[in-house]
Amino acid sequence: MPESEYNEARSEIERLSELLHRYQREYYVEGRPSVSDLEYDRLFDRLAELESKYPELKQPDSPTQRVGTEPTETFPEVEHTVPVLSLDKAYSSNEIADWIQRTTKRSGQALSFVVEEKIDGVAIVLYYEAGRLIRAVTRGNGFVGNDITANVKTIRTVPLRLPEAIDVAVRGEIYLPKDRFEEINRKMETPYANPRNLAAGSLRRIKSSEVARIPLNMFAYEGAFPQQELSHIEVLEKLTVLQFRVSNRIGVFSNRLDTEDLEARYPEWSFGKFEELPEYIEQAASERDALEYEIDGLVVKVNELQVREELGYTGHHPRWAIAYKFESPQGTTTIKTIEVQVGRTGRITPVARVEPVQIGGSTISNVTLHNQAYIEMLEIAEGDQVTVSRRGDVIPAVEKVVQKNEVGNPVWHIPEKCPSCGSRLEVYGAHHFCRNNQCPDQVRGRLHFFIGRNQMDIENLGPETAELLIEEGFVQDLPDLYRFDFERLKGYPGFGEKKIAAIKAGLEKSMSQPFRVVLPSLGIPEVGPNVTELLIRAGYTSIDKIIRTAEQGESEKLVDIKGIGEKTAATIIEEFSRPEVKQRIEELKKVGLQFETTAADKTIEGEDSIPPLFEGENWCVTGSFERFNPRSKAMEYVKAGGGRTSSQVSGSTTHLLAGSGGGSKLQKAQQLGVEIVSEEEFVERLKDEGIQIA
Ligand SMILES: [Zn+2]
Known part of the structure; x- marks a missing residue:
């Protein structure tokens, strides 16, 4: 072979590798590709062709590694250079507050803390030498893990080559996005229980070409850099510079740090003082369902790296971090x-x-x-x-x-x-x-549900009385409650005249419960308070309208209602077509329960009855309030009124509810031109819709 041709191949391989590395990064990490898929494939195929012709020229971090290599026999055990310890855990924001206080005291100085999401995936340590990924090792027992490098190389957001020729160990979490999990799992012979198990299972495949077909992704969150970075925030910045994918759902909490600069640089992060941390945790927990990945908690870390070193480790955990777990143990x-x-x-x-x-x-x-x-x-x-x-x-x-x-x-x-x-x-x-409508257990369940505090809330008629009525055969279905002559209970132990009069008064009072309470109390599948509210807002202001739609099988009318999916619509149609359900409703109507909305319903207190006055708006809250304590209560009204809420002021925020002492969020809202609403104005707005705040 002429040497010139060989040299040309070498330089073409280098050039193509360089280009494809860049394109992969643009596509997968930065989300803004600069070439067409067709052009990308052409270059990729050319590189693969050259590599198969000159295998000795193939670079270990070649972009073609993304599609996997030949089967690996096993995943050899590798010792971690720094042990990967698990974190101490907390289950309440009180425990977190205690930990912050303890840690601050132990360190003897004012600290700042960074809060990250705890992604429910597979922990991985990536070892780079001179900027090249040489090993990807699972956590294992914390000291020894398995080398799964070939499989990890198939993950597009794992850089194979860094822009700097440095030695570094980077920790990250590999995960499978929730929607992709659903999609893949549906086709599996033995489905996995959750995305984490599927991700872990795929990373253990012998053929990395099979792993390449699973759309795994990774967030990086720690890096052990040779030159001493000063803070965890700087580590995150460095990781970003090195083209790792770093989450932007980050909170920084400090009573001393001047965060003005950071806030300008990271508009998507949240900033606050320690007392704002519980609310941040609460908000993060409430937003988790909307994320593209699963999280099982948050991690709170000391930001100052020097202090981390001083704090050191217990036998099991680092002293400078704690995991807040959403789920109980x-x-x-x-x-x-x-x-x-x-x-x-x-x-x-x-x-x-x-x-x-x-x-x-x-x-x-x-x-x-x-x-x-x-x-x-x-x-x-x-x-x-x-x-x-x-x-x-x-x-x-x-x-x-x-x-x-x-x-x-x-x-x-x-x-x-x-x-x-x-x-x-x-x-x-x-x-x-069990499809037998008279099934004793079903009757019992329906009755207990109906009288319960969150449904009809029938005063003085408790579970024991309900049990007696069923056992004695006095009540076989809900309407019997209103038809039964309670005087017949006289002589039963505990049922004197006063008690019986009280039960009757409770039942009498329950007859004025509005339609929006009566409907979900029937215990019809899918028809809880939320769906009831959606139905009423969409014009289904009486049971007759719902039954008519069901009888005509017009589920598309229900699907048209925002918030009602196909499954719910189908269940509503099916349930309200069932003769026994219709008969029960007919009888309850006869005894006098409310099966349509009345004008008075509109002024009822409580979030269930809020009209959609916040629809299309995105609210954020800061400061403290007289009437809303905790302030998340105010956001409950926004959500109930069809609005969205978020923990941080960003470009998509439309309104900021600002109480006294609002800090950085207020400033940012002013910069972004977000509408700032005072407590008085907010209460006034609710009042205009007939909602009184005490
Ligand atoms: Zn049965």
Whole structure:
């Protein structure tokens, strides 16, 4: 081969690599490509062609690595140069406040703290030498991880070559965007429980060409740079300069730092004093569902790197960072038996009775298993040892099986017949249902729901009385409550004249509950307070209008309502077409309940009844208020009134509600020309719509 040709190939490979690195970065990191896909593919194919002709000229960080390489046998174990320790955890903003105080005291100086999102993905450490990615290592046990370099190279936002020839270890989190997860998982034979598991599973594929097909992404959040950066903020800046993808959902909290410069440079970050941190946490938690990725908490870090060094580590955790976890911790326990519950809609829920276990400060002995598909996915059997978690305030759920039972119990199956009434169960969608309207458990569930404090709120008629009415056969369905002669309870223990008169008064009073309360109290699937509100706003001001739409099967009319999806619309149509539902409504109408809105409804207090006066607006709040404490209460009105809220003032903010002592947000709002609204003006605006704030 002529030497000139070989040299030409070498320089063309170098040139193409350089170009393609740039194009990949523009496309995947910066989101603004400068060449067409066609041109990109042409250059890419040319490079691949040259590389296959001259394999010895192929660079280890070649852009063609993005599509994966030959199968790797194993993922060899590699020692981390700096151990990757887990973080200490907190579950409330009080704990965070305590930690900040403790840390500040320990350091003996005023500190600033950076708050980042804790992305629920796969932690990775990227080792660069002379600016080239040489190793990507999983967290492992914190000291030794697995080398999965070939697979990580397929992730477009992981730089293979840095613009500076430096040695650095960068920590990041690899994740799969939620929407892509749904899309990919749907096609999988054995679906994954969450995006994290799918991401972790793909990173362990032997063929990196298979990994390349999974649209994984990465955020970088720590870098151990040789020259001493002064602060974590500077580290984040440096990472950005080195073309890593860094999240811009960052909060900086300090009682001493002058953040004016930073605020100008990072309009998307949030800034505040320590007392504003709890609200930031609350807001971040409320915004998590809208993110393209899953987060399971926030991380609060000391900004001053020198102080980090001084604070050092406990045996298990760095002292300079703490994780705020949204979810309560998990516990491990054993399933004693599995039973099914029949809900008020006839839906069957399998429930595991477990050995009592302490989780997040309460004792758990019943754990939901959701449905048959969930049981099969986790392969749950009686006698299995499982981890149980409490997500927020909802019912605890089994997360995974830790150890199978030793007696060989098979994966559990929902019985064929309803345990309450013996009817054959039917499968609709993901769930089993008992379709017998008179099923005792359903009647019981409907009744308890209906009288509950968040629904009709029938005074003096509690669960015990309801139970007695059912057991004695006095009440078989909701309308019976209003038809039953309560005098007949005379002689039952605890039912004197006064008690009976009180129950009757409670029922009488409940008859004036407005339509927007009556409708969700019926316990019809999908028709809760929010959907009710949407329906009423869209003109469905009476039950007759809803039933008419259902009878004519006009689900497209419902789908047209913003906030109502196809599934909800289909359920509404189905439910309001069912004869027994219509009959129940007809009878409740006869006994005198409100099934249409009246003029008086408009002036009712409470967020449920707010007209859409904030629609199309994006609000932010700062400072403190007389009537709204915490100030997030004010934002509840905005949300209930169809507006959006965010924790930070940005280009999309339309209004800033400013109380006394508003700081940086107020300044920024003024700079951006955002409309600034005082507490008085805000209250006035609500009042104009008939909403009184006490
Ligand atoms: Zn039944």
